[in-house]
Amino acid sequence: MQERTAAWLLLLLALIAGGAGGFYYAWNLNPLTVVNVGPDRLTEADREVYILLVSEAYLHDGDLGRAQARLQLLGEGDLVQLVSVRADSAYLSGADPDEIRALTTLAEALGGNPLAADVFTGTLAPPFTPTPTARIEVELSPTLPEPTATPTVFVPTVTPTQAVTTTYTLIGREEVCQAEGAGLIEVLVLNEGGSGVPAVPVLARWEGGQNRFFTGLKPDQGSGYADFQTTPDRIYSIELVGLSQPVVGLSSFACTDDTGQIGTPVYTLVFAPLTEE
Amino acid sequence: MQRVVIAILVGLGLGAGAGAGVGWLLQAQQIMVEMEDLHPEYKADYTIMVAQSYVLTEDWDLAQSQLGRLGESDPAGYVVQLAERYIDEGRNPDEIRLLVRLAARYGVVTEPMQPFLPNQDG
Numbered sequence: 001m002q003e004r005t006a007a008w009l010l011l012l013l014a015l016i017a018g019g020a021g022g023f024y025y026a027w028n029l030n031p032l033t034v035v036n037v038g039p040d041r042l043t044e045a046d047r048e049v050y051i052l053l054v055s056e057a058y059l060h061d062g063d064l065g066r067a068q069a070r071l072q073l074l075g076e077g078d079l080v081q082l083v084s085v086r087a088d089s090a091y092l093s094g095a096d097p098d099e100i101r102a103l104t105t106l107a108e109a110l111g112g113n114p115l116a117a118d119v120f121t122g123t124l125a126p127p128f129t130p131t132p133t134a135r136i137e138v139e140l141s142p143t144l145p146e147p148t149a150t151p152t153v154f155v156p157t158v159t160p161t162q163a164v165t166t167t168y169t170l171i172g173r174e175e176v177c178q179a180e181g182a183g184l185i186e187v188l189v190l191n192e193g194g195s196g197v198p199a200v201p202v203l204a205r206w207e208g209g210q211n212r213f214f215t216g217l218k219p220d221q222g223s224g225y226a227d228f229q230t231t232p233d234r235i236y237s238i239e240l241v242g243l244s245q246p247v248v249g250l251s252s253f254a255c256t257d258d259t260g261q262i263g264t265p266v267y268t269l270v271f272a273p274l275t276e277e
Numbered sequence: 278m279q280r281v282v283i284a285i286l287v288g289l290g291l292g293a294g295a296g297a298g299v300g301w302l303l304q305a306q307q308i309m310v311e312m313e314d315l316h317p318e319y320k321a322d323y324t325i326m327v328a329q330s331y332v333l334t335e336d337w338d339l340a341q342s343q344l345g346r347l348g349e350s351d352p353a354g355y356v357v358q359l360a361e362r363y364i365d366e367g368r369n370p371d372e373i374r375l376l377v378r379l380a381a382r383y384g385v386v387t388e389p390m391q392p393f394l395p396n397q398d399g
Binding site for chain 2: 006007008010012013014015016017018019020021022023026027032034036037038041044046050053054056059060061070102
């Protein structure tokens with residue numbers, strides 16, 4: 001009887017010891033390696049990259065059904081929230097305008113209302129594709145989403161609603177020598193009523209380079225405002241892409257302010273529509 | 278005595294199996310992977326998205342960095358192989374053009390790719 005009790009006791013102890021040993025083996029000595037999996041297993045950093053690429057792919061092909069199918073592979077239920085949160089985060093953190101535009105455009109297309117929607121609304125009018133209702137199963141034999149329609153390849157352009165048929169002209173130019181801070185070119189784009197026009201692409205050029213930015217990305221400065229920080233000792237030109245003639249000769253060479261202090265120039269350029277005859 | 282030995286062996290064996298099973302199961306629930314561990318078809322789709330992004334941004338450094346996440350030792354070779362596979366399999370011509378464009382940017386254009394170069398018809 002005693003031996004039987006001891007056997008049960010030892011069995012229990014052996015189970016515990018074996019369990020601990022097995023767990024240690026599985027966790028430390030021979031950990032699981034997973035390959036050939038779906039995007040739902042991606043790390044957070046790679047998910048961010050994946051979602052951004054889905055957004056840019058949508059900007060490129062305008063295939064909403066395919067974008068949705070790709071996002072569903074991440075295994076998250078609320079796609080609107082998934083993209084909107086990223087779009088808002090990109091907007092608030094001052095990310096690259098192209099990234100904000102891609103994420104915002106997709107978030108809006110999915111039915112969301114991202115913060116930057118006012119800036120980028122209307123930047124893309126993709127062809128309609130129905131929302132897939134079937135959930136996509138993804139494991140070792142994946143079925144990738146095929147394009148839901150014959151894709152129309154086009155490169156979207158930022159099209160401000162106020163500026164589609166309007167040409168802009170420079171109506172104000174001010175230069176101030178600022179003793180402190182970096183050189184700056186401020187651009188203000190107004191509509192006929194004098195209100196700011198968001199999402200207007202602005203191109204700054206200098207010898208050997210150029211940079212494109214948009215109005216409206218600093219809402220606290222007004223929806224038609226944009227600025228560009230200059231590098232000393234260059235000469236810049238500024239234009240509203242496809243909408244205005246370039247404003248040339250904006251120098252970032254050192255200047256002297258009213259008090260005799262050395263500073264850097266800050267330009268303010270105001271654009272307004274040309275009245276059509 | 279024999280009963281005791283058997284109990285210990287059985288206990289250890291069962292315990293080890295169960296412990297390892299639980300360990301692997303827990304890992305399977307939490308394990309996260311990087312782009313390079315994706316199934317090849319997902320890697321291919323990712324590559325197409327990189328190509329679409331490249332068409333928009335024309336930022337080659339960015340495209341290379343995004344392709345670098347696939348962990349391929351020879352990204353150019355990978356893109357070329359993928360493009361040729363898509364051509365062989367008669368995949369969507371728009372996707373083939375995107376891949377060919379990437380391959381061409383790497384400086385590799387093979388004969389099957391010729392019809393899909395941007396300045397070609399179709």
